[in-house]
Amino acid sequence: MKQELIQKFNEIYGEGGELKTYFAPGRVNLIGEHTDYNGGHVFPCALTIGTFGVFRKRTDRTMRFYSVNFPKAGVLTGSLDELKPRKEAGWSNYPVGMVWTFGEKGHPIDTGFDMLIYGTIPDASGLSSSSSVHMLTAVALRDMYGVEGVSNIDIALYGQFAENNFNGVNCGIMDQFAISMGKKDNAIYLDTSNLEYEYAPIKLEGMKIVIACSNKKRGLGDSKYNERRAECEEALAELQKVVDIKALGDLTEEEFEKYKSAIGSEVRMRRARHAVYENQRTKRAVEVLKAGDVAEFGRLMNASHVSLRDDYEVTGKELDTLVDTAWKQDGVIGSRMTGAGFGGCTVSILKEDAVKSFIENVGKIYEEKIGYKADFYVVEIGDGAGIWE
Template identity: 35%
Template sequence: MKKKLVNQVKQYFESAFATAPQHVFLSPGRINVIGEHVDYNDGFVLPAAINKYICFGISASGSSKCTLIAKDLDETYTFDLNDELKPTDVMWVNYILGVIHQLKDRSKNLKGVNIAFSSTIPMGSGLSSSAALECGIAYAFNHMFGLGLSKEDIALIGQKSEHTFVGVNCGIMDQFASVFGKKRSVIKLDCNTLEYEYHKADFKEYSLLLLNSNVKHTHLTSGYNVRRQEVEKGLAILKEAYPGVKTFRDCNEEQVKAQREKLGETIYNRCLFVVQEIQRVLDAVDALEASDFAKLGALMFATHDGLSKEYEVSCEEIDFLVDAVRNNEDVLGSRMMGGGFGGCSINLVRKGTEDALIAKVSREYKDKFGISLEPYKIKIAKGTTLYKD
């Protein structure tokens, strides 16, 4: 699959620019095993890069002119490096311009490039194709022009591009996972300090399966902003009650429960989820280290129930997908992945049973909602890299 993507991009580049690309880079999408909505709540996340990629063919253009071709969209964009770079009304271009804008500030060594790219990361499915695009471009320029950037620099440049040129105030997890990904490993990332550890993720007789609901409800952004306000209010009340508490990480379930009346039912539920989810990530790391996949699966189900009932960021379609596999003996765990209100469920499934499960759930889902399900069988992969034949 990877080889096929690389060959397609090479051929496409050659037909567009009448020469083979000097370099080929691969930048992966990501999953998050557990740790949802805690990146902005002082928690930890447990992401990993996956074997779905954006592949870039790149060569120096011989001038200050840059030509970008998005093969999948059949769109081309041209600009001059010497011009002032500003956001455009072509959204995919902004992810790239935002990165190059920062690189221009850091170095006078940049030269014009020709780029053609194609992707196997499904757009809008919560697998972070945007982070893969940003980090792939930063990584490629770093390699070609000797910019001396660290992996952390590349992740932060990707994040800032999204903040400044795209207008999405995203956390660091997506870019970090795309750059730092390691085969058969998940990353326990502290989103505050960017301290991280790798933990083995050899699921043995189990595999990870994503089921894309193919729905995206419009209240994702508004719901996200409201949740942030609610937990900020809740944390302020908890700090007042317990002078030792500075973040949700310093807080335990009993303390939240003791303040239930003062918090009020909605904010109590939000805070309870956050404190429980921070603990679930730590428990999930222990379960992985012990190869206790039944425990990991139970934690995934518990996270989904919290996201659905306490944090209220799920939706009918995703709840249906999780409930459809809840009592299946071949599924250890399932949960909503990402910001919510649509996207994918992530499932820990016994190897060899995936196709039967996909057929059954797809049929039930189509009967219920009239929507076709998209399944993705995935493996944990290494981060952004220069491709070598």
Template identity: 45%
Template sequence: MKSVDELWEFFENRYGDNGLKKGSYSAPGRVNLIGEHTDYNDGFVLPMAIEKNVTMLGQLRHDRKIKVYSLDYDTELCFNLDKLEKDEEHTWVNYVMGVADEIEKKGHKLKGMNLVFTGNVPQGSGLSSSAALEVVTAMTMADLNELDIDPVEMALLCQAAENNFVGVACGIMDQYISRLGHRDHALLIDCRTNEYELIPFKDKRYRIVICNSKARRGLVDSEYNTRRSECNQAVAFFNEKLGRNITALRDVKLNEVGQYRGELSDSVYRRAHHVVSENERVLASVEALKNNDFEKFGQLMIESHQSLRDDYEVSCRELDCLVDVALKQEGVLGARMTGAGFGGCTVNLVDINYVEVFIKGIKEGYKRETGIEPEIYVSRPAEGARRLEVDRDGGNPGKEGKNR
């Protein structure tokens, strides 16, 4: 990816410099460390920002037009803030328009802008390149227009953009971690209340290694709907049986799931067992990280994958293969699938001294079993969205500013 200074050179060659306010901004992708399929059950998730970002440069215009150039698609599109219409052909621009739409719904009158963006968050891998684009767009528009938008409000605004304008019913996790993440911290999110807590992940002996299976995710939508329906069946059952208000599986205890196993269908029981036990694993992981107990955290990751594979049945041959190969490598404390399932990525907790050996072993073992060459990314917990301070008159290009 180009440096920020190189991006400014491209920007000025394309748009010039009209003397109005300008700035450069960055927002990261994310990986969910643990807490899968708990979000729509009012549960807990524990993502971290990764060291892959979408970077956007912007400058105000004298009108109400937005010109936005995607370096990755090598395409420029133009739209008027007074007439926002969904683009069915160039779907990436809908994330930009959606954010502008939600900002204006809040009563803010935006000025026109010239925008250029690029990113190295792998698309289609479940690492939230779309949320990173939304958040960096919101940060750019807010800062250039001198709008005071609280970080939580900005994350919720970006979620609303994806829900309302793009038309994807996402939860809050991706936008929260991209906006609120901090270096060397994971982020515990309560998906019922939207409350969050930064959790230290500071031990430099370990790295998170993400392995992209490159498996095609053909069943996600239909199976996702089936899983939600089965969870809702479990909620209705327990609401009737337990004599208290049960609005989500978050409200059910693990021993209660076991107590009524015989009265539930096998599939509904296993779905409920996964969600309730996964919530417990997230909270146990938080305690393990606070106590710097990475061996415990790694074991919880392994248990999470087993539950996703056997109880929730959202893994696939390729993901199981990546986890099996990972757990045979020296220096690996934990491995699990991450994301919706049926493809996508695994997340692995690896001793820093064995990262290179791990990567070699995964590439060889996975290709031997599947014929696929996996993509592998190594990351520490990264900083959330931020303005990049660049002095165009000879200062320090690409210096990170504060996340604000």
């Protein structure tokens, strides 16, 4: 594939100069949803699907962008002298946002570049294609321009900064961290309150991870993601009047039940309850996985989905249909929505010999109920963003 993308790059931009290639994965969160901006724990892993990029430095201040996935958009252009979001810039607002962030963080990029990307992550699926493009751009800028003293954790923080301050999505740190710090055959147990983390081997002998993409398109910026975050922030402020905490993730279930009456609305109480209980579920999930109890891990995945459905209300008909149907299939250990919700994907762990029938049965029932097809991906856990050798 690399040679094909290089050939395409030369077709689009012309030959010559030094071409450099990079890769940034997508990510799936196994459990711990909507906890990352509430000071809680998450448990994501990088995937072997992601965004592949070919780059070449320029001598002027022009940036050019081309996506093999969106050929009708043609070549999009930008300038280092005008680093601001533009509606007509489409997906190129993500790499431009990263260039802007490097400058904001004291590493201004002094010449433009040509960039071609090809993504194997389903668009708007909730597997973090936008963060993948951010991290791809970040590792490319660091390498091409010889930026020193910027670690992979720094790059993750840069990605969050760009999303929040350039692209207008009030996201947490999980996606960027998983993509920049991913490790083959491991998930990352991350405390988002202080960025302490550990790698946890995922040993699924005789089992597979299957992603089901609902194909219901959504955009984070125009979804209710920011609304949910605001509801949690308001609930936190109400709780802080009666208990000394910095984040919802500081509370145990028992402490939450003790103080929840301080929250002034039933809706905000349910939002906060999800954040607290999901954080504790994630802690337990990592413990049982370390102990080799995959069945209990699956039960916690299921409970996570119920909480996201009932308390956080971010699932919707499509995701609920995928999960409800998955729960009824032979060989399924656990299934839940993953990502922000409102569309996107589910993640299921199931026995390897059940994969074929799972995809057939869930796919058939989903299409009958929803009216269009879901796509299925049997995924592997891969490494984080870096040079594409």
